[in-house]
Amino acid sequence: GAVVSQHPSRVICKSGTSVKIECRSLDFQATTMFWYRQFPKKSLMLMATSNEGSKATYEQGVEKDKFLINHASLTLSTLTVTSAHPEDSSFYICSAGRRLAGADEQFFGPGTRLTVL
Amino acid sequence: AQSVTQPDIHITVSEGASLELRCNYSYGATPYLFWYVQSPGQGLQLLLKYFSGDTLVQGIKGFEAEFKRSQSSFNLRKPSVHWSDAAEYFCAVGAAAGNKLTFGGGTRVLVKP
Numbered sequence: 001g002a003v004v005s006q007h008p009s010r011v012i013c014k015s016g017t018s019v020k021i022e023c024r025s026l027d028f029q030a031t032t033m034f035w036y037r038q039f040p041k042k043s044l045m046l047m048a049t050s051n052e053g054s055k056a057t058y059e060q061g062v063e064k065d066k067f068l069i070n071h072a073s074l075t076l077s078t079l080t081v082t083s084a085h086p087e088d089s090s091f092y093i094c095s096a097g098r099r100l101a102g103a104d105e106q107f108f109g110p111g112t113r114l115t116v117l
Numbered sequence: 118a119q120s121v122t123q124p125d126i127h128i129t130v131s132e133g134a135s136l137e138l139r140c141n142y143s144y145g146a147t148p149y150l151f152w153y154v155q156s157p158g159q160g161l162q163l164l165l166k167y168f169s170g171d172t173l174v175q176g177i178k179g180f181e182a183e184f185k186r187s188q189s190s191f192n193l194r195k196p197s198v199h200w201s202d203a204a205e206y207f208c209a210v211g212a213a214a215g216n217k218l219t220f221g222g223g224t225r226v227l228v229k230p
Contacts, residue, residue, distance in 0.1 A: 006160075034217050034218075036220075041225075042222070042223075043207065043220045043221060043222045043223050044161075044207070044218075044220045045220075046217050046218070046219070049217055091158075093160055093161065095161075095218075097216075098215070104213050104215025104216070105215060106211075106215055106216075106218070108153075108160045108161040108162075108163075110159060110160040111159065111160045113158070
């Protein structure tokens with residue numbers, strides 16, 4: 001159990017287009033999902049915290065109008081990169097929080113590699 | 118503000134030798150500490166975690182980590198490395214298990230035959 005999926009796993013798009021990345025918790029309900037960004041050979045940087053039914057909380061320096069996050073249900077959060085540019089090329093990883101038996105756990109998706117030409 | 122430092126960017130170890138990866142954290146309260154492993158182009162797999170209790174934590178794949186509050190450290194160890202352990206390893210800290218995490222810069226482990 002506790003599987004988190006991301007779709008697509010890879011996407012290549014032209015500069016100026018928008019790309020949507022989905023993050024799903026397959027077998028549990030996640031009240032909170034997190035979006036991270038990882039540059040090549042670098043660590044993960046938290047972009048935003050997504051709570052079901054409310055606006056996402058963005059980390060300092062992350063443009064909320066460029067990285068639109070929607071958490072419409074307890075099993076789905078989406079990240080839309082609007083008007084993508086080559087500098088947005090990166091590995092995007094989501095994670096989902098689950099509470100079980102009073103304890104919180106966090107599970108990571110496999111990541112989505114975005115390449116903007 | 119919380120932060121995590123992994124002093125070693127790269128470590129090369131011979132297969133069968135022991136491995137220790139260093140992690141130092143800065144956190145204002147009792148931290149939740151994690152070690153994750155990432156294979157190339159893949160997501161993160163949790164190796165182990167520490168919340169409280171016994172400061173020596175056992176994880177998957179034969180890994181263990183020791184929490185030392187006095188040194189603000191949470192070093193990861195494995196007695197005998199296998200070639201499949203070649204990967205990137207990340208230490209992370211959070212306020213709770215389900216909260217956002219702050220990651221260290223990562224340590225890339227190369228395993229020599």
